[in-house]
Amino acid sequence: MLAQLHLTDEQRWAVVEYIKTFSGRFEGKAISMNKAIVVPDPPGRTTELISSGSQLYRDAGCVKCHGESGKGDGPSANELLDSKGNSVLIPDLTKMPRKMGDKPEDIYRILITGMEGTPMPSYYDVLDESQLWAVVYYLESIVTGRRENCMGMMGRMMDMVGEECIGMQIDMTAARAKMMGRRGPGMMRRMRRE
Numbered sequence: 693m694l695a696q697l698h699l700t701d702e703q704r705w706a707v708v709e710y711i712k713t714f715s716g717r718f719e720g721k722a723i724s725m726n727k728a729i730v731v732p733d734p735p736g737r738t739t740e741l742i743s744s745g746s747q748l749y750r751d752a753g754c755v756k757c758h759g760e761s762g763k764g765d766g767p768s769a770n771e772l773l774d775s776k777g778n779s780v781l782i783p784d785l786t787k788m789p790r791k792m793g794d795k796p797e798d799i800y801r802i803l804i805t806g807m808e809g810t811p812m813p814s815y816y817d818v819l820d821e822s823q824l825w826a827v828v829y830y831l832e833s834i835v836t837g838r839r840e841n842c843m844g845m846m847g848r849m850m851d852m853v854g855e856e857c858i859g860m861q862i863d864m865t866a867a868r869a870k871m872m873g874r875r876g877p878g879m880m881r882r883m884r885r886e
């Protein structure tokens with residue numbers, strides 16, 4: 693999934709509204725009627741919270757999928773399927789950036805909502821507020837670095853990682869193929885010499 697930076701805010705909301713028509717769930721509801729999820733203020737980060745988060749990560753079963761190390765190598769990792777029966781790539785939680793955001797409140801939000809359609813469950817009724825923050829701080833403590841950036845247009849380093857990078861490469865290959873089709877190989881050769 694590539695960042696759609698070329699869209700204005702208004703255009704982004706228009707696309708959001710269009711995508712919502714794919715599901716019956718939003719029928720008749722305007723954006724303003726949906727209640728926003730409130731993430732409570734985080735408590736101070738303490739070593740006690742981090743170590744209780746580490747215990748909860750094990751007790752709540754995160755290890756089953758995400759693995760002891762958080763690298764996505766849990767015993768169930770290879771069997772996970774999404775709601776359509778397609779296999780699911782389990783993220784490496786030790787690397788930034790994460791798909792759903794890197795800020796503590798982003799992680800908290802994911803833990804209470806889960807990720808519908810994927811095996812990532814909601815812990816809304818499972819862990820209480822202070823337990824959720826403990827897990828959030830534990831997840832922060834296991835980060836060892838960033839995923840690798842990718843080489844983009846003209847061999848320049850792009851601030852894109854992982855699946856985004858693959859997406860961008862597919863996008864660029866398609867755009868190149870389209871140009872070749874439109875202009876013919878002769879034109880491409882001329883362009884490269886410039």
Ligand code: HEC
Nearest residue numbers: 752753754757780782783790791792793807810811812813
């Ligand atoms: C049944 C397997 C399963 C369990 C149990 C599980 N997860 Fe996940 N989790 C997933 C999968 C699969 C994804 C990725 C979904 C996707 O992006 O398609 C995910 C995504 C996440 C993400 C978002 C990563 C990102 O890139 O933004 C976080 C954070 C996370 N899990 C933390 C946890 C924690 C903490 C627990 C335990 C409290 C937990 N998960 C339990 C399967 C699981």
